[in-house]
Amino acid sequence: MIKLYENGVYLLNGTEIIEDGPDVREKLKVLTGREIKKEQAAEETIAYRILKSHNVSDDMENLNIKFDKLTSHDITFVGIIQTARASGLEKFPVPYVLTNCHNSLCAVGGTINEDDHMFGLTCAKKYGGVYVPPHQAVIHQFAREMLAGAGKMILGSDSHTRYGALGTMAMGEGGPELVKQLLNKTYDIRMPGVIGVYLTGEPVKGVGPQDVALAIIKAVFKNGYVNNKVMEFVGPGVASLSADFRIGIDVMTTETTCLSSIWKTDEVIREFYQIHGREEEYKELNPGEAAYYDGLVYVDLSAVRPMIAMPFHPSNAYTIEEVNANLKDILHDVEEKAKVSLDGAVPFSLQDKIRNGRLYVEQGIIAGCAGGGFENICAAADIIRGKNIGADEFTFSVYPASTPVYMELVKNGAVADLMAAGTIVKTAFCGPCFGAGDTPANNAFSIRHTTRNFPNREGSKLQSGQIASVALMDARSIAATAANKGYLTPATELDVEYTNPTYHFDSTIYANRVFDSKGKADPDVKIHFGPNIKDWPSMSALPENLLIKVVSEIHDPVTTTDELIPSGETSSYRSNPLGLAEFALSRKDPAYVGRAKEVQKAQKAIEEGKCPLEVVDELKEVMEKIHTRFPQAGEGNLGIGSTIFAVKPGDGSAREQATSCQKVLGGWANIANEYATKRYRSNLINWGMLPFLTKEDHTALPFENGDYIFVPEIRKAVEEKQSEIKAYVVRDELKEMSLYLGELTDTEREIILKGCLINYYRG
Template sequence: MVKLYDGGAFLVNGTELVPEQEAEKLVALTGKNVTKEEAKKGTIAYSILKEHNTADNMDHLKLRFDSMASHDITFVGIIQTARASGLTEFPIPYVMTNCHNSLCAVGGTINEDDHIFGLSAAKKYGGIFVPPHIAVIHQYMREMMAGCGRMILGSDSHTRYGALGTMAVGEGGGELVKQLLRDTYDVTYPGVVAIYLTGKPGPGVGPHDVALAIVGAVFKNGYVKNKVMEFVGPGIASMDTDYRNGVDVMTTETTCLSSIWKTDEDTRDYLKMHGREDAYKELNPADVAYYDGVVSIDLSTVKPMIALPFHPSNTYEIDELNANLGDILRTVEKEADHILGNPNVHLSLTDKIVDGKLLVQQGVIAGCAGGNYSNVMTAAHILSGKDCGNDIFNLSVYPSSQSVYMDLVKKGAVTELMAAGATIRTAFCGPCFGAGDTPANNTLSIRHTTRNFPNREGSKPGNGQISCVALMDARSIAATAANGGYLTSAETIADDYTVPAYEFDSTSYERRVYQGYGKADPEAELIYGPNIKDWPAMSALTDNIILRVCSKIMDPVTTTDELIPSGETSSYRSNPLGLAEFTLSRRDPEYVGRSKKVNELEAVRKTGACPLKPDPEMEAAFNALRIYLDQPELRARETEIGSMIYAVKPGDGSAREQAASCQRVLGGLANIANEYATKRYRSNVINWGMLPFLLDEEPSFDIDDFIYVPGVRAALEGDMQHIPAYVIKNEEGNPIHEIKLHIAEMTSEEKEIVKAGCLINYNRNRHSEN
């Protein structure tokens, strides 16, 4: 079904793959000698990156994007950061959608206050404002902004428009701030992996099935991590563009950097239908293109899939799961017990096996992945004349935009779904991150959404509430609904149904979306609600630092959802200190209290008073250091004090910068990790002035121990490969031992940001110098 090449390969004429080990065949196929270095320039990705690169070489890219996008969880913080850094006008089209905190259901007025702030910012700085319920962020960008050869930057990790010929990147807010200030997105030239498609998806197989098959094959081994996934091969022609969009959005779950697809007449038709035929151009790899790896997929072999809790890569064919229910579900239950770590809270799935079949309790088709036109139309066809039943199972459907919704109404799909017992909602991303359709305690929800991380569906294990999500395609969700909630593969009821052509109606956009690009009004006032707060002041990095270990997470991967939970906490993302109270609340509830104590000590130190008296443990640590290092003059008041998190592999999942900024406003100075799960999380750590340390060996420190790092500013100017640090155990006698930290490559700008204490300080320093 899915084959991964061991090494790179050449693609000849877009159809024939030649493994690197067989490169001698190229002469016979092409009639010329082709070097690997030259063939690397033949990818679609190379041509787009070259066009957007402002540096004088392609090894270290400095990219400027064509447009940007944010939603209402992120745009307030981005604008506040940019404003504090000297923002005067949006230099490129910046779309602000309101699809995450749309419901205005938590925290009184604060969600709608954020929306009003966004509209006022669009007027002041010249932005594009999409009101609540009009479109989810990525559907609007597909319909109105994406185009062949373009690049788009978004503050949401699922910023992916590769199927429309657009290289899109999801990053933390700091990277968008840089673009707003006319700076660049700096990244080492990424590897490019071919996703080589052949065959045609079978009846009942949808885009989520194809996507989950890919994610399941490449996530755990990191095959495409921080690389570009380039979709090529004859199989592309078997899918229309709406279907391709559904596959493409899930590339985020592989931890790749971006994606791009070859384009064709169907791409042109999609853009033409949306009134933007001028955004089309044919994109193909060169006659000979070299790829750093190949994922080869025969689409005809893909079966309806399911991703069980607690990751999109935990994939099985639905038929395989149904044939081995007990064994597989018991494995998930054990994983849940490990994640929860609470003997009083237990997730049960095997009790949902009824007469040898799995009975699920909820179905959701929603968002940028599930709410697409063809997905909902096919689900409506499957459910036509059927009955979801009046027991616990329920189905809700969220079309991805008002334009999609309007055509679904015209085509009769909404009536078919409602008649079957489904409920229809407006465009909203909530089911994907825990702000909508939270399942009941100890229930299983099947969803055509993007993620099924622990607790992301809205459960609160700390309060004894636990549920979970499995990811499936809309087709199999509809088949399950038609079968009364018993897990059913769409393949069992598939027919030769063809989705009617989509008819785009732009009326709702024309009448509701504020189009302010190029119309900035400097005299317009920003409208603040009482929850919208400025960022607290942050200090520049000192020469020497001492870190207190405030959390130690030994899980193989730590998601951004664990670092800062989603769901109702989203309402506080315009209030840095208010949101910080939730940091690690579902993973390490004591973290916030520990960090606050460290931060209080640092506040005393900065006054110039002796910082040791409030904390005898810190005083003992410094006394031990003076003896161990034979430095009796070591002065605590000249050593910055901060908190630190250790995690094996932090940062999988969302691009949300708050996963890092919340640590920083609580006094965080560093992360130490074996590796960082994504570039975007590491960028967030850096942009918020924290050191992204790496430690190769097992950590020899525990919570409440201290780590002293002398000469850290000088270390940033070196090769950063051997940074001496000293662990002071918080136990009798305060024994000390040395460890070696290191930091992966940083740009000169990133080093200056960390030394300044955060991106805001860095930009202020630059403006004061000018």
Template sequence: MVTCSKTGMYYARGQWVQADGEAPAKLAALGFDENAVNNAHTGTIAYGILQAHNHSGDTEALQLKFDAMASHDITFVGIVQTARASGLEKFPMPYVLTNCHNSLCAVGGTINEDDHLFGLSAAKKYGGIFVPPHLAVIHQYMREMYAGCGKMILGSDSHTRYGALGTMAIGEGGGELAKQLLGRTYDVARPGVVAVYLTGKPVVGVGPQDVALAIIGAVFKNGYVKNKVMEFVGPGIAELPLEYRSGIDVMTTETTCLSSIWCTDEVTHDYLTLHGRGGDYKPLAPADLAYYDGLVEVDLSKVRPMIALPMHPSNVYSIEELNANLEDILHKTEEDCAALMGGKARLDLVSKIENGKLRVDQGVIAGCAGGMYSNICEAATILKGHTGGNGEYALSVYPSSQPTMMALMKNGALGELMAGGATIRTAFCGPCFGAGDVPANGSLSIRHTTRNFPSREGSKPGNGQIAGVALMDARSIAATTRNGGILTPATDIDYDPTIPAYEFDDSSYRSRVYSGYGKGNYDELLRLGPNIKDWPAIQPLPENLLLKISSYITDPVTTTDELIPSGETSSYRSNPLGLAEFTLSRKDPEYVGRAKAIQAEEAERAAGKGSANLLDRIHLVPGCGQLTWEQLGIASSIYAVKPGDGSAREQAASCQRVLGAGANIAVEYATKRYRSNLINWGMLPFQLAGPTPFGLGDYVLVPNVREALAGDLSCVKAYVLSLEGPLEFHMSLAPLTADERQILLDGCLINYYKHG
């Protein structure tokens, strides 16, 4: 079904040649000389698009400028505020501000709608595009209105992926978008490129989520595509409608790849033409010879309905395999969930076995992955004439945009779903991050959404609440609904998968979207609600940094949802200090109190009242016998094995920073975007190999840290201030650009621009 090569691979006129000692001879036989082989890495689609957007003059150290950007209402206030504090005058490219995350305006009083009006005023002031609440989820709007062949788009949401439309899109933290707004570049080493070679044709009942989960299951845990570009090629592409391709593409985020790109064809052209943008089409394909850092082969005909059990999209089984080993797999999942919850709550799944089958409690089809026209059409066909019953099980469906809703209304699909008991909602991302359709305690929800991390469905294990999400395709969710909530693959249902032709009606956009690109009015006043606060002052990096470990996390992976919870806390994301109160609240509830205590220590030090006993311990460190409090700074730090998987939300870093954090220490960082967020907020992204020499509450001194930052980053000397005396150890920093070093020295991106 899915296999991965063990070496790099050459794609030579449709043939695969393994990159080994025999490759030159094999490629020569195909007509490729030594020069062509040496430059084969330039033959990928990704290479051409990246170099077309590169402003560095160096093909290896890229400085990218994007064609457009997109943010939603969890992130755009902070981004505009950051750019505004750094000298923003106008939006230099189309910047789309959507309102699909904080749409439930009852949460937190007026503050969500205050954020929306801030966004509209910013679009008017700086020349942006404003998409009101309930009109479209961020990624569907960008697919419909902005993605095009050869373009690059940057978004402040991790699922910014438009590769199926020939666009290389990247999800990043808000600091990177602020840089673009200020005319700066996105700096990254040229990424590796992994080919995803599609063959065959999916069988009836298998949808894009099934293919996506099969790929995620094969490549996530081994890091096969981490921080690389996934390039989709092969004859199987021609067997997939455009929305099917997009459904696979948007889930590539869960592999931890940097971006994605697909070969384009007449199917791509037809989609763009249907949306009034046929001129944005151009054919994209690898050159006659292209080198890839790896090859993922996917036989679409062998993919079967899949399920990703709690609590990660990589916890993948075929539904057939799950049903055949139900008790064993569910018990293992329970144990894994218990370990993640740290004993705070326990998810009971085995008790949901009923006559040898799994009964689920809720179904949701929503968002940028599930809410597309074709998914909902097939779900409606499967459910036609049937119902999920009037018990606990319920199905809710969220079309991804108003044009999608209108097309489904015209072809009768919405009526069929409602007749079967489904409830229809407006375009909203809430079910993807815990702000909509939160299930009951102990429930198992099956969802065609993007992510099923701990608490992603909205439960609060710290309060004894726990629920689970299993990711599935809309087709199997409809089949399960038809079977009264008993888990059922869509391949068990005999139905006609023919999808009525889609008609794009953009009248709702023409009526409601504010399109102000190039028409900014700098005299326009920003609409600042009472919850919208400026960023607090942040100090530059001191000469010598004293860290105190304020959280010590040994989980294999720590998600951004655990660093700063999603759900109802999103209402406070325009208030840096208000939101910071929720930092690590579901993973380490004592963290905020510890961080504030360390912040108070730093305030005492700045006032000349630092602890004499602590200074005596610092003086025992070699070379530090004469240090004074004026030459030191105290900051908190978290230790985690692999932090940052998941969302691009910069608040996972900024909340630590406004509480006085100065660094993270990790074995590795799960994603580039989280590490970038740390850097842009002035926190040193240290890495540590080998045993951890410190624990919770320990002090770690990094002497001459400013000097170290300018030198060899592979070996940064540090000392644990143990009661027995200082213990020397070494950390490292992965390569930093000159700008990134200066941002860290200045204390944060805002300071960098102020001082620049």
């Protein structure tokens, strides 16, 4: 089904794969009649060409990218604009679209959420942006319909910013990276590797895009095959896929931890742009005659079968046939993995889901940027037409991804078919993806065509003794399960005649409701501020010497941003830095906030010109030990704060709040064996936190939770570009250890020295 090449490959004329090796140059010469150099062939990828056209420097190894467009939703745009305003924002320099698809349910947060929406509308007017009202579209569907363009680049403050299927290289990053674009600065990265994804064959009846996506994620996530690289989709199998099908695979590439994605384009994509009245945005994109890729994922689409990603990660995937055939063993394996993910905080079992030898689920959902597309919902309606979901525990909800999609589903009868079967059809909303809508009952099991199934992401609260879990599936198999009243069923088992209706886009829906400034700013507009919209607190520059206390220690193989700052109920506080910080690590380490605040008292005392030893008693003994070797450390040259250790933090969402919450609680650093994503590490840096690495295995660390670590001359080390930093664990005596900073650009170093991105731009 899927093969990963061990070496780089050359792709000739978009179809012939030649793996790199000792005799490859001669082989290529015979096949092409000319000398093929790897360096030149690497420049023949679609990704390289797009990056080159957006790089404003002459250096193609160290890129300075300017994006064509920006997009954010309502739990990120307030913080981004507040940061940009504090840094000197006068006007949005490129189209910036503010959607309202995460905090749309104003019952969750009351006026807090609607105040954020009005903040967005008034900022769109004041600074020259676009405002999409609640329930009109989820962020990525609006971007597909109205923003994407072949050969363009879009930056979004949501990790699933992926429009590669439409020929647009898009990236999801933390808010500070959008702030840089709003201030006419650049996105600075090293030239990423490019991994080819070669598609061949065509999907069998009943297999959908989520099935293909989960199969790919299973193959590449754990080994980091595409980590921080660009996935480039090529091969003859692309032509067998509709635009919606390609989009459904593409949006899930985020779960591989790749940097971005791009696809070859063809007449299918031209038709997509035609349907949406934007044919001028189409351009044919293909790799060159001989293109070199750093690796290749070979996918036989005809061999893919309906998949299910069991809790608690999209990579924990099996075919549904496997699960049904080995039900007890697979459920037991999930329960064992849950012991790690949940730290034993609550009892978790799936054995009660076995009924009459089959897996019973309590909930099915098709929603958001992954599941809410036109073709997915039409296929679901075809499957469930004439059937019903029954009157037991099982419920079924469908959220079309935009009002234009919803309108067409109403017109063609799909909504009627779904509702007649007992399905609840709702408006465009991302809530089911992050725990703000359709939260299951305690111990319930939900199957969803959404993007993620991390622990507690569906809305359960470990601290309250609640746990539910989510498995990811394609809309087709979710509908098949619904048709069987909650018993897990792959869509390939049902004999369904798919109607495949034609989609018609009604542009008047947006024309009537979306505010578009057409890039014209009105500085006289007064911004709407609600009482929950707060400015960022002041942040100190990096001190000469640093004393940090380890206040949380996480030994899970991977730590998600959901575990660092929960989604769901916290969404209403994303505009309130201090209010939101109260939730930091609340599901993973409830004592973290109290520990961090206790240490922060010392830094606040320093900033107020007081003695920190008088407010945190344990510091007296700590400083006495430090002074035995570093007598000069102290007044005027010392900063005191907290740090956390995690093996591999930052998988999942792009949300900057995973780091900014630590910062406003006095965090100076993270220590990790590695960082799960580039965006999480960037968020640390942009909030003035040191992205320390340790080479020590997490089972044999030289420090533990509660230890103080003294880092002498840290400011000098950053200024002088030292990669290895000598630090000391403060116990009965100072125990030397090494920390590492990895590669940092000059700009990143300056941001850390200044204390955060806001300080950097203030000068």
